[in-house]
Amino acid sequence: MESVTFTLNGVPRTVAVEPGLMLLDVLRDVLHLTGTKRGCDNGTCGACTVVVNGKAVKSCTFPLAKADGAEITTIEGLAQGEHLHPVQQALVDAGAIQCGFCTPGIVMDLYALFETQPDAPQQKIDNVLNRHLCRCTGYETIAEAAHLAQERIKETK
Numbered sequence: 001m002e003s004v005t006f007t008l009n010g011v012p013r014t015v016a017v018e019p020g021l022m023l024l025d026v027l028r029d030v031l032h033l034t035g036t037k038r039g040c041d042n043g044t045c046g047a048c049t050v051v052v053n054g055k056a057v058k059s060c061t062f063p064l065a066k067a068d069g070a071e072i073t074t075i076e077g078l079a080q081g082e083h084l085h086p087v088q089q090a091l092v093d094a095g096a097i098q099c100g101f102c103t104p105g106i107v108m109d110l111y112a113l114f115e116t117q118p119d120a121p122q123q124k125i126d127n128v129l130n131r132h133l134c135r136c137t138g139y140e141t142i143a144e145a146a147h148l149a150q151e152r153i154k155e156t157k
């Protein structure tokens with residue numbers, strides 16, 4: 001067995017699992033945090049994106065062993081009670097959610113960007129959005145939501 005300890009959404013956790021699992025396997029199948037989605041399972045679609053030590057990572061290709069000692073944030077860790085994070089709220093307000101399968105990954109990636117760089121240039125926002133496949137929206141509303149989120153976050157800084 002492989003024992004790994006990390007902080008997950010502010011709470012210390014230790015898991016003992018078979019060696020060789022990816023972080024996504026443990027989040028969904030061991031810890032039952034199913035907000036993080038499994039799409040392609042090969043690092044292409046971005047649906048499984050979570051934040052590890054402040055950086056957005058694709059958890060389907062992130063070995064659990066690398067998470068030892070890390071601070072991990074998933075989509076379940078963003079809202080404060082009834083209050084959605086500004087990135088989440090912006091996606092709702094812009095009408096950028098249809099089936100919602102891609103949404104948690106996009107939220108986590110934009111969250112990581114704006115946490116470190118609230119005034120991120122367009123190129124960086126584009127880079128984030130290019131990491132995510134959405135089968136439903138055509139991306140325009142998602143891009144609008146990213147801008148709305150950035151404006152709101154900048155106002156609070």
Ligand code: FES
Binds near residue numbers: 039042043044048058
């Ligand atoms: S499920 Fe990880 S990138 Fe698609």
Ligand code: FES
Binds near residue numbers: 096
């Ligand atoms: S809203 Fe359905 S995949 Fe993006």
